Amino acid sequence: MSKKSFMLTSVFLLWGVAAGMVSPAQTSINAKLRVAVDSPFLASLISFAIGTLLLVLIILIMEHRLKFDLRIIPKSRWWIWIGGPLGVIFVTSNILLLPILGAELTVTAILCGQMMIALIIDHFGWFGVxxxxxxxxxxxxxxxxxxxxxxxxHF
Known part of the structure; x- marks a missing residue:
């Protein structure tokens, strides 16, 4: 591996670690939001709505557009469109699990599930990876x- 490739990979790994650090904070914050609005599902909706507004702003600033060619929908594989529902499952599960398991155990259990499916996805090359x-x-x-x-x- 070249020095440039090593450095670039290191930067991306650090980025991944930083992104991973967001998850426990998001989970803890959304669990408090759940209490404030008295619903794990409403808390998820609020979280996604605010995230959506931020993404709209970022796209308008960075790409100066909000549209894409709708003709790609029937031409694409069905599973490229299920990221949003999978995100709902992920975020809402975190909100529901944190009060029961605590932040650390919730995150480690979620991470374990992520590693399990990542191993399977990599092994079979699913989703074009x-x-x-x-x-x-x-x-x-x-x-x-x-x-x-x-x-x-246990400890």
Whole structure:
């Protein structure tokens, strides 16, 4: 790996870590919003609505448009359109789980689920991602995550 490639990969990894740090904060904040509005679903809606407004502003500033060619809809694979509903499941689950499990256990359980499906997606090359077969090192890494969750739960 070249020095430039290593540096670029390092920047993106740090970006990923920073993005990952947002999730527990978002979950904690949305759990408080749930209490304020007395509904996990309304809290999710408010969270998505505010996020949508921010995205509209960003798109208008960065791309100067809000439209796309609707003819791509019937030509595209059905699953490219389910990111929003999957986000609803993710955000609402976080809101519901945090008061029961706490921030740390909620995040580690969610992370475990993310790693499990990421291993499967990579292994089979689903959704057009580059295929990376499951091997014993990846299985050991996943087992260590499960061990960490058990330790967090009991201590």
């Amino acid at each position: 580059t295929q990376h077969k499951i091997n014993w090192q990846r299985i050991v890494g996943f087992a260590l995550m499960i061990t960490g969750i058990v330790l967090i739960q």
